[in-house]
Amino acid sequence: MARPRLLRTCLLAALTTVLAASVAGGPAEADPQAGPPGVAAVTFSDSFDGPAGAAVDSSKWQIETGDNVNNHERQYYTAGNRNAALDGQGHLVITARRENPANYQCWYGTCQYTSARLNTAGKFTAQYGHVEARMKIPRGQGMWPAFWMLGHDIGQIGWPDSGEIDIMENVGFEPSTVHGTIHGPGYFGSGGIGAAYSLPNGQAFADAFHTFAVDWAPDSITWSVDGTVYQRRTPADLGGRRWVFNKPFFLILNLAVGGYWPGDPDGSTVFPQQLVVDSVSVRTGDTATGAAIRGLAGKCVDVAGANPANGTPVQLYDCNGTGAQQWTAGPDGTLRALGKCLDVTGNGTADGSTVQLWDCTGGPNQKWTVTAGHDIVNPRADKCLDVTGNNPANGTRLQIWTCTGGANQKWTVG
Known part of the structure; x- marks a missing residue:
């Protein structure tokens, strides 16, 4: 107001415990390799x-x-x-x-x-x-x-x-x-x-x-x-x-x-x-901008080029602490970075559907559940966030895939 003219956000680390309890029917086990949880x-x-x-x-x-x-x-x-x-x-x-x-x-x-x-x-x-x-x-x-x-x-x-x-x-x-x-x-x-x-x-x-x-x-x-x-x-x-x-x-x-x-x-x-x-x-929370999500080879979920434009690929990349790797959990089940949401491209549900950054719409292709087993699941597709081809190279595109329990589908927050 011009005078004169004049986080219900929770960090993912905290959300891991909360949602795991609701999905698994009980409290999540602590990961001895994980850092201290983010406290909302x-x-x-x-x-x-x-x-x-x-x-x-x-x-x-x-x-x-x-x-x-x-x-x-x-x-x-x-x-x-x-x-x-x-x-x-x-x-x-x-x-x-x-x-x-x-x-x-x-x-x-x-x-x-x-x-x-x-x-x-x-x-x-x-x-x-x-x-x-x-x-x-x-x-x-x-x-x-x-x-x-x-x-x-x-x-x-x-x-x-x-x-x-x-x-x-x-x-x-x-x-x-x-x-x-x-x-x-x-x-x-x-x-x-x-x-x-x-x-x-x-x-x-x-x-x-x-x-x-x-x-x-x-x-x-x-x-x-x-x-x-x-x-x-x-x-x-x-x-x-x-x-x-x-x-x-x-x-x-x-x-x-x-x-x-x-x-x-x-x-x-x-x-x-x-x-x-x-x-x-x-x-x-414990950081102002969110928390990193680490996966295969210790690398991070990353917005390519730190570009907030709709359709920017979400990829695996060396962890660098930038805003492109700082994720927060919205109260509506979304995962957010750079002011936008982690989105399954084209509302896809099939294996191999890529993920991207997109304006938050509230759609089911932007909903995610973090489980006690360190999976990040899109409930509508019933598929896991996955590193394509199990490839740890920088720039490897992330996708959804049938949950296999493989290392390319395991994520640690913080």
């Missing part, structure tokens, strides 16, 4: 449990108050639980109302609306990991809900040098579309760098809960909606300008009314409107 750490979590009408947990959130002239927003953000309260059913409800019960004064005169804005500044900051919120957004002209982050040093160096990561913004005149954006020195406000994601068939985000997330690593931020990745940004996207996202950030949730971008409410806008938040979490 929940560093921040709020599921908003509590009695109806209660305020948010003050050990996690602080409530901002006042107006916002910078964006020409119309609301006054109130304190306490007046516009931000638990509903008693495991949700935080941020309510925007057309009212002014206390004669609040805004930049344009007597305020016309109230709402709420929460942040974790001084209570929690994150540096890297999987940051997500499951929410149902409001609808209507002039509504502007957002889930975003600001650099922890904003008080010292100011905005936009502090950096801003907008995980989700919606403007009411686009009911089917959300935006993810970064802002920093030389690329802020309307010049922020980002992309939009739209639901198919004219569906509105206000009709159901959706999960909005970023996977954030050194020199890389990847956005997703409901597990589907729609953009990835790195320093290469900045045209030589400064990347300011390798440091701690704090979280923000708010519902603005009006402003330069969404425009003001009009006669079609119904009040009150609500941003309903089911959960917010930040998860990370």
